[in-house]
Amino acid sequence: MIRLQGITKVYPMGKGELEVLRGVNLHIKQGEMVVIMGPSGSGKTTMLNLIGCLDIPSSGSYYLEDREVSHLSSGELAQVRANRIGFIFQTYNLLPQLSALANVELGMRYAGGIDPERAVAALDRVGLYDRANHKPSELSGGEQQRVAIARALVKDPPLILADEPTGNLDSHTGEEIMSILTQLHSEQSNTLVMITHEADIAHHCQRIVHLKDGQIIGEEEL
Amino acid sequence: MKRWLEQLFTAWEGARTHKLRSSLTILGIVIGVAAVISLMSIGRGTVAQILSNIESLGSNLITVTPGMSFERGGVMRPIGSTTTLTLEDAQAIAEQVPYVTAVAPYSSSSQQLIFEINNMNAQVIGVTPAYQEAYNLETSEGAFISEYNYQSGAKVAVIGANVEEELFSGVSPIGQQIRMGSRIVTVMGVLESKGTSMMGSTDDAILIPLSTLQQTVSQQRTSTGEYLISSIAIAVSDQGQADYVVSEVTDLLRSRHRVASGEDDDFSIRSVEELVSAVSETTETMTLFLGAIAGIALLVGGIGVMNIMLVSVVERTREIGIRKALGARECDIWGQFLAESAFLSFSGGIIGLGVGWGLSKLISATEIMGSITTVVSSDIVILALAVSVGIGVLFGFLPARRAARLNPIEALRYE
Numbered sequence: 170m171i172r173l174q175g176i177t178k179v180y181p182m183g184k185g186e187l188e189v190l191r192g193v194n195l196h197i198k199q200g201e202m203v204v205i206m207g208p209s210g211s212g213k214t215t216m217l218n219l220i221g222c223l224d225i226p227s228s229g230s231y232y233l234e235d236r237e238v239s240h241l242s243s244g245e246l247a248q249v250r251a252n253r254i255g256f257i258f259q260t261y262n263l264l265p266q267l268s269a270l271a272n273v274e275l276g277m278r279y280a281g282g283i284d285p286e287r288a289v290a291a292l293d294r295v296g297l298y299d300r301a302n303h304k305p306s307e308l309s310g311g312e313q314q315r316v317a318i319a320r321a322l323v324k325d326p327p328l329i330l331a332d333e334p335t336g337n338l339d340s341h342t343g344e345e346i347m348s349i350l351t352q353l354h355s356e357q358s359n360t361l362v363m364i365t366h367e368a369d370i371a372h373h374c375q376r377i378v379h380l381k382d383g384q385i386i387g388e389e390e391l
Numbered sequence: 392m393k394r395w396l397e398q399l400f401t402a403w404e405g406a407r408t409h410k411l412r413s414s415l416t417i418l419g420i421v422i423g424v425a426a427v428i429s430l431m432s433i434g435r436g437t438v439a440q441i442l443s444n445i446e447s448l449g450s451n452l453i454t455v456t457p458g459m460s461f462e463r464g465g466v467m468r469p470i471g472s473t474t475t476l477t478l479e480d481a482q483a484i485a486e487q488v489p490y491v492t493a494v495a496p497y498s499s500s501s502q503q504l505i506f507e508i509n510n511m512n513a514q515v516i517g518v519t520p521a522y523q524e525a526y527n528l529e530t531s532e533g534a535f536i537s538e539y540n541y542q543s544g545a546k547v548a549v550i551g552a553n554v555e556e557e558l559f560s561g562v563s564p565i566g567q568q569i570r571m572g573s574r575i576v577t578v579m580g581v582l583e584s585k586g587t588s589m590m591g592s593t594d595d596a597i598l599i600p601l602s603t604l605q606q607t608v609s610q611q612r613t614s615t616g617e618y619l620i621s622s623i624a625i626a627v628s629d630q631g632q633a634d635y636v637v638s639e640v641t642d643l644l645r646s647r648h649r650v651a652s653g654e655d656d657d658f659s660i661r662s663v664e665e666l667v668s669a670v671s672e673t674t675e676t677m678t679l680f681l682g683a684i685a686g687i688a689l690l691v692g693g694i695g696v697m698n699i700m701l702v703s704v705v706e707r708t709r710e711i712g713i714r715k716a717l718g719a720r721e722c723d724i725w726g727q728f729l730a731e732s733a734f735l736s737f738s739g740g741i742i743g744l745g746v747g748w749g750l751s752k753l754i755s756a757t758e759i760m761g762s763i764t765t766v767v768s769s770d771i772v773i774l775a776l777a778v779s780v781g782i783g784v785l786f787g788f789l790p791a792r793r794a795a796r797l798n799p800i801e802a803l804r805y806e
Contacts, residue, residue, distance in 0.1 A: 218800055221716070223715075223716060223799050223800050223803075224800055243720075243721065244720050244721060244722075247715065247718055247719060247720040247721070247723075248718065248720070249718075250715075250716065250717070250718040251717065251718020251719075251720075252718065254718075256716050256717070258803070262709070262712075262713045262716075262803065263713075264710055264713065266404060266408040267404070275714075275717060276717055278397065278717070278719075279714070279717055279718035279719045279720070279723060280717075280718055283397070320717075
């Protein structure tokens with residue numbers, strides 16, 4: 170599903186350069202649920218952005234579903250994001266002016282078109298059927314994250330990426346979100362890659378990848 | 392199609408989210424479009440009115456004036472100051488030129504008119520009976536100067552509507568005597584009002600037989616004893632023959648005045664038709680000029696749209712990042728912002744159209760600017776709407792491009 174080979178990412182910084190990733194090799198099989206852990210500044214988010222085709226590596230190759238994507242144009246990357254990848258963010262990133270349902274529909278907009286029935290079904294699966302017409306500001310943090318999950322899942326992408334999905338939630342709500350994620354993952358065959366620094370959260374996954382100073386320093390199977 | 396509807400809906404959502412800001416932006420376009428529509432319609436109305444005034448004189452009228460010549464380019468130059476047209480010239484035209492229904496020689500001078508305690512300055516025009524036909528004049532009271540009046544040099548007068556109003560407030564003027572310089576004339580008729588026009592109006596004039604006017608000392612004769620007159624008006628039976636008549640009259644007068652070939656005419660001939668086209672050309676230019684000034688207002692409105700769209704792009708950086716993460720391509724974002732600015736300015740265009748239309752109707756109805764009937768023609772409407780959408784797209788271009796080119800990672804991180 171995902172194969173990273175010798176990935177580096179270098180950002181220009183003032184006169185010098187900042188090397189965020191230094192030769193990452195990683196293989197993730199289809200259907201796996203993998204968590205990336207590491208201290209802040211270790212390059213977790215940069216790595217997730219690369220996997221999510223929001224950015225391209227400075228060197229190395231990245232095969233997504235056996236397709237080399239590290240040299241695609243921004244338009245082609247957008248197509249990949251639209252059809253193959255669903256994002257879940259720490260800060261939910263819902264559009265405040267849209268209702269919960271419209272936010273979910275937005276997940277389909279760039280992936281072939283809006284199907285309101287599927288959007289309602291996705292909201293139902295995260296238990297927010299009766300909140301469809303509420304604006305994000307009228308929902309709790311946990312509910313907003315559930316809308317975001319529905320938005321990511323509605324187009325049924327092969328790959329779901331979550332950047333600290335429970336980072337802004339209390340531990341109880343965080344557990345709730347994780348149980349939704351694991352349940353949805355077990356029902357569908359998609360691959361889930363997640364960042365977290367909470368050990369409790371990480372233990373919902375099948376494999377933990379430890380990242381430090383831009384390199385993978387260890388992996389553990391659970 | 393579905394994609395376009397979605398874009399339009401997104402644009403509507405975007406505008407609705409910031410009601411005050413959107414309405415202020417729209418206001419700029421509204422003012423611009425309303426200004427264009429109302430100014431253009433006033434201009435068109437004025438043109439129409441001027442033309443109808445001129446044409447009420449009779450569009451088949453040709454006037455001959457002495458001494459001056461109008462170059463085709465419009466540069467006027469005087470050739471001597473002597474008047475050269477004579478009564479005999481007019482008679483010759485009437486006898487020799489075909490397609491002519493009336494030849495009206497006339498002279499005029501300005502004099503003070505006195506009736507009882509009222510007095511006014513008016514143009515005194517000495518005319519022949521043919522003047523009535525040449526200028527399409529109707530009397531509202533009494534009768535026009537007859538052939539008998541003319542032949543006998545009767546001391547009678549036909550007065551214009553404004554003269555009646557000034558001198559005879561309420562009194563019936565027929566049969567009343569007016570002092571005109573050293574002479575006294577009896578009013579025998581009142582002319583119907585024709586409204587003001589560029590050719591001078593008979594409303595402010597008093598008409599007396601040409602023979603009566605010639606009895607005054609101010610009238611000159613040529614060395615051969617012919618009576619000089621100040622103009623000849625010629626009515627042509629068939630408008631299509633106007634050019635032919637002009638050339639015939641020119642030839643006749645050149646030979647009568649012994650103008651050597653190669654020399655300039657010592658008179659000038661103008662047809663009303665020519666005047667109409669000259670006037671409508673100038674006034675159309677004026678209308679376009681007014682429109683251009685109003686267009687500046689529209690331009691400023693457009694810059695307002697651009698300004699707001701730029702602010703909107705910055706404010707919605709995070710939204711753009713989210714959309715990009717969800718798979719929006721550059722052209723999707725571009726289209727979204729272009730649609731929004733086109734939507735804003737088109738709405739402004741529609742409202743401005745209504746306001747401008749209302750304004751021009753109001754101007755017509757209240758007669759603030761005289762009795763102009765404003766004309767909102769479809770070409771102005773289409774132009775104003777097309778320009779407002781064009782402005783939306785043009786001034787939305789830069790902000791939309793800026794939005795489309797945002798880096799998704801930086802946009803998502805933007806607070």
